[in-house]
């Protein structure tokens with residue numbers, strides 16, 4: 261499996277994977293499928309040098325099987341620039357095959373060059389699989405926003421999971437075997453730094 265920066269041609273797959281998660285309910289805050297029009301502006305807003313979108317490709321078919329996006333945490337507030345919010349969606353047929361882990365490894369490897377040293381995820385408390393996933397990827401539970409969501413008449417908490425990112429160097433997280441991703445060479449299409 262390969263991971264790389266997203267391109268406009270990936271958007272139909274990204275939309276399909278996200279809408280499938282929306283339909284499953286309890287995994288995202290959206291209550292209706294997102295229209296195709298949504299995605300172009302979304303990708304443009306994710307500057308590759310600050311808040312990229314990364315996709316994972318099936319090794320044989322090269323189809324997009326999952327993606328991760330980094331977004332500003334509380335945008336416009338400069339003191340929070342070091343921190344990004346991660347969102348991640350994997351095609352259900354490719355769950356539990358290491359796709360999510362590979363995407364997180366790629367994002368963590370890029371983070372220092374993006375000016376990021378903290379990442380956090382915001383999860384619905386109905387989504388225990390994603391809590392297990394993030395914990396497996398070195399995140400821990402940083403806090404709970406009680407009852408901020410309502411699902412079928414019930415109050416549901418938001419969990420905030422996060423982790424610090426060590427700068428690259430011998431023995432660092434980005435250097436460790438488990439994360440083993442080396443950022444790809446500069447992408448001629450996006451010009452992403454260090455990737």
Ligand SMILES: CC(C)(COP(=O)(O)OP(=O)(O)OC[C@H]1O[C@@H](n2cnc3c(N)ncnc32)[C@H](O)[C@@H]1OP(=O)(O)O)[C@@H](O)C(=O)NCCC(=O)NCCS
Nearest residue numbers: 347348349350355356357358359360361389390392393396
């Ligand atoms: C959460 C999600 C991203 C995990 O992606 P994935 O590619 O299936 O995860 P991986 O195969 O890389 O799993 C890595 C580890 O995470 C843990 N994990 C992943 N899914 C899990 C699950 N359903 N239950 C328990 N642990 C799980 C396991 O420790 C796993 O390692 P293992 O398979 O060797 O036991 C995926 O289930 C998904 O897209 N869910 C829907 C969208 C979502 O909830 N996104 C998170 C909110 S933004």
